[in-house]
């Protein structure tokens with residue numbers, strides 16, 4: 001499941017700087033997401049600077065995990081539907097259109113968190129992902145991301161953009 005290439009490892013180099021999931025952002029979270037059957041999964045252990053109240057994780061960090069696992073899952077699912085070879089080709093590029101988070105229980109520090117995604121819909125340029133964040137057996141947050149293929153106008157100057165679903 002967690003072997004091999006993460007979705008985020010397939011992001012083109014010109015858009016691999018995201019704070020949450022860019023592999024080229026040394027100060028960032030560098031989240032890594034993978035398929036687990038039809039679902040997607042990522043794991044992350046928050047760092048001391050991600051504290052809200054001592055002993056508990058900052059909700060913005062939890063939202064970031066949902067955001068970036070959602071856009072990563074969208075890139076993987078949308079690319080699969082578009083016929084992109086995940087193992088060798090760059091994935092399609094998605095940005096967050098909508099991010100919803102419900103905090104169900106305090107998130108403890110010092111525990112590896114598991115983020116799970118279920119692909120609810122792939123429709124045109126849009127992918128909807130339902131997510132949970134768990135600490136051990138406890139589901140601490142639920143989330144929903146609507147991701148949309150990145151518009152051409154957001155493309156960094158040097159790189160072409162894949163728009164196979166347009």
Ligand SMILES: CCCCCCCC/C=C\CCCCCCCC(=O)SCCNC(=O)CCNC(=O)[C@H](O)C(C)(C)COP(=O)(O)OP(=O)(O)OC[C@H]1O[C@@H](n2cnc3c(N)ncnc32)[C@H](O)[C@@H]1OP(=O)(O)O
Pocket residue numbers: 011015016018020021067068071092093094095096097098123124125126146148149150151154
């Ligand atoms: C700021 C820099 C970002 C760089 C990102 C580089 C991407 C590289 C790719 C790979 C690396 C991955 C990096 C992950 C990044 C992590 C996540 C972030 O932080 S991303 C940043 C925050 N997000 C934005 O800045 C988007 C700002 N918003 C927009 O640009 C537009 O609003 C956009 C593209 C999201 C939608 O605009 P339209 O005109 O292209 O799309 P329309 O045609 O209106 O909608 C398409 C479908 O989406 C639904 N939709 C659009 N907005 C929605 C919303 N807010 N809620 C629900 N549905 C929405 C619509 O209802 C429509 O669905 P129907 O086809 O009718 O079923």
